[in-house]
Amino acid sequence: MAFDSLRYSPVAGRFDEVRTDDGQLRPTWQAVARALGPLEPGVLIERQRQADRLLDAEGTGHLVHDLSVGRAESHPWRLDPVPFVLDAVEFEWLAACAVQRMQAIEATLADCYGAQRLVADGVLNPATLFGLPGYRPTAGGPGVIARWVSHYAIDLVRDDGGVWYVAHDAVDAPSGLGYSLLNRAVLARLLPDGLRAAGASSIHRHADVVRRALAAVAPPGRPSPRTVVFSGGPTSDTYVEHSYLATRLGVHLVEAADVVMRAGRLWLRALNGLEPIDVVYRRLGDAYLDPLEPGHHGGGIGVPGLVWGARRGGVTLANAYGAALAEAPAFAAALPDAAQHLLGEGLRLDMLPSGARLATSPVFDRTSGSLVPRPLVIRLQVAAHDGTFTVMRGGAGRVLAEGDEPLHPTAQVAKDVWVLDPPGVPRSPVLVAAPSLPPQVDFGASVPTRVADALYFLGRAAERAEVAARTLRVVSQQLEQDPALVSVADGGWAIGARALLRAAQGVPLTAVPEGVPLADAVATEVWSAAGVVGGQLATVVREAASVREYLSTTTGRVLGRIAEAQVALADGVVSPDALDTVLVDLAALAGLATESTVRGPAWRFLDLGRRLERALAVLGATEAALALDVSPLGLQPVAEATLAANESLVAYRRRYRSDVDLDAVLDLLLHDDANPRSLAYQLDRLREHVASLAWPDGATIVNDASLAALGHPSDTVAAGRRMHIDAFVIGVRGHLLGLSDAVVQRWFADPVNPTVMRGR
């Protein structure tokens, strides 16, 4: 008897992927069910939990869509713990159908933008074709566009009788490849033995196929073509996939502002100037590519002149501009006749008739904890390369909710699609003896300006968040342990603590307003410092979201936690525990930046931002707390707070084993180059960064700051201030602020705002 532990009953009389009408497991599923092991509720719940956790670690659905990055609605998507399975025979047949359809689309697009035989021969109604919004008269014709569709995705469904249909052709900027690879990575972690035991084909090499497909369409005469993934940025629906794909393909992820057209070619705005680009793997639709083109949507967004450049043969768009035409329902309706006319063959797959009832698959239902029958759409990926077509041996399924049209699934539940290897046949590699492609980009050297910009401000925001959180934590703790501190030394502690909190927020030091009790003044700053922490964390998440591919995979997980902490802070949760969590997460972020990031210009800008902000923070704290002339009784807790806020209290106690001595505190915070929190240490790191960037002007500024920081502030008191400390801080800070301006001017792009010129 076949192994059958699947607690699952489909609807009678409706084709189900797993069970036959008489309740038996289908042959394909007998092996799979054994490989998956007993799918009891407990097992499924645990696997779902793990899948959620792994997806969160990738930052999918989260990071970008759940959190305040600019989208009101959030649709985190989830991966079903049970795969969708196709056996080898069925897959080969579907793959052949998909390839045939891709060829038909290619031929039809080439004809519509070229000889227009279909119109001339009466196959296509010209009134229909030339009225489709997707028809782009400026797309370019024969001799200009060598290939219209390099990457194609097909949505397939089975009706309730078990017959396969096409639901949709994705041609404009097909999504799903990155999600498929991501889904598989998650299930492979969940069921490492299951995949192997079931005999599921590997899909991870399909990224190489796509790389080859993209290199194949490069303009002639570019022996080592350079590709970029072109994205609409972190607010795009599928940005997670863009970022993941860029990483897997080993190419830059660019947005419109990162590139510019010159002399018919496309160039990346990089730290070292303009770098040429040969192929644009576009993840933006036709209508959003180039504001110079008629029918462009979205005002000035896009790259002006891009389509002109593609038409001149200077840069290749993959898929070609104008390919969106193939997604029009009227185009799909005409495709069978077009295929017959142009290729002399009938299409093997029909379009799904409207209103058809679909087959079902078992899907884990969180509410009931059981498997329920649900219809779904599966998407296969096809790439054209080296004169042939490769269909990825796997894909992604999307589960349809009640009442969903197959074109528009609302439920955000995905399924990993497994294709089984043919029995007894040794697994064949995706590519046979393919010549290797030269590496695309030296990520160590080539960094888009926008990326450097985002990393620099990410570094600054992370450091500012840490200083504010730590100061907040220290002051709150002191007050909690000894509420009487407020009245110590005629309010000396309170004045110092308040000043420290203001400095940590980066706001000017002011006198306590007349008539406000000191305790209230401190409380006010505690409250607003929490707001600053939240604000800086939001900046960290926002900047990080746009440069994911430069951060390690684990970083995504930490950022997810930081994003949650930011939401909690926004909700007014400022417990010491919450602050500790934030500090641990920020430390993890800093640790990952140090330990898991390649030392190139990208890392240097991240660390430059961090060092600069930390140097400013140490100076701010020194000025706020230590330049105040308070009695020794007040100085003690204030100096301790300053040390603790700068992570130097333990070091101080180990070194001096004494009560707080002002000179010793200043020495540890400002001059001790062995203390990683000191000003001197930050200046050393800044010196290394500007030297590595070969930036003489920056080196001069850092040198001036270091000279200014050599002085030892001595204890001269006037008007309640230690004048020499003030003078020291002002002297060094001037240079650091100068450095901050110089970084932006020298390295970061001007804001780019394309504007469409009006006129009749």
Place this chain on the structure above:
Amino acid sequence: MPRFRVDHRTEYLYGRAMADGFTSTHLEPRNAPGQQVLLANLRIEPTPDELEQVTDPWGNRVTLFAVHHPHESLLLHSIVEVEVESPPLPAHDPPWETVVRAAAAATGDLALEVGPYLALTEQTTVDTTDALAALTSPEFVPGRGVVEAVRGLCGRIFGEFRFDPDVTDVSTPLATVLVERGGVCQDFAHVAVAALRSVGLPARYVSGYIETQPPPGQPKLMGVDASHAWCSVWVGDHGWVDFDPTNDQMPPQRHVTVGWGRDYHDVTPVRGVVIGAGGTQSLTVAVDVTCLD
């Protein structure tokens, strides 16, 4: 044969220096039945860093150029001289239904010639066709000659719509024009083109100019001091005949054709994108058409 000279200046002032600018123009006229181009000279300031002249899919001349250095203004100065001659009208005016059937049944080169101009594009489409039917049904009565019916339609548009530049701008949809019953020559042309295609006649949107200085004693025509637009209709074997619904005339009276397409988007005189910190933007257009004979 009359010769016309067109002097067309388009000037953008950006208020601030723009780092980059990309422009696509339909300013140089094409040769057409009844029109011979003698001179087409487009002067651009500042001098573009790159420039290309191409022919678009409709056969029009397009100049694309880009400026990659800081510039606070852009001047396009087009000087054109053409010789025009009124083509003869068809000796026999075929019933409009015959023309509609011939257009629908067209194959081969004819299908490619008339097909695009049957299409309902974004600028020639309305959700409810009542307003268009109200314009066409009194004119397109069974058996009526196609030229006569189109003249009737254009006369009706001329009579029912008022010329008013304040009603529309370049992005006003056709539906609004039909409700407001007003607009500029582009809108009149779109109404005519949409109405003609709605009955199945191939109709082109034509972009060009009309003579500014009227002969003594004649009223000044509307649509002057700017680009002009009208329509051209396929009337069967005879080919294409132009109609100007803004002035209720049959060009070329004092018309100079630049190019044609399915609608305004296909033959926009100047379309551009500038990149730079946002400034104020002002546009000055001056068109002067003079008869040289």
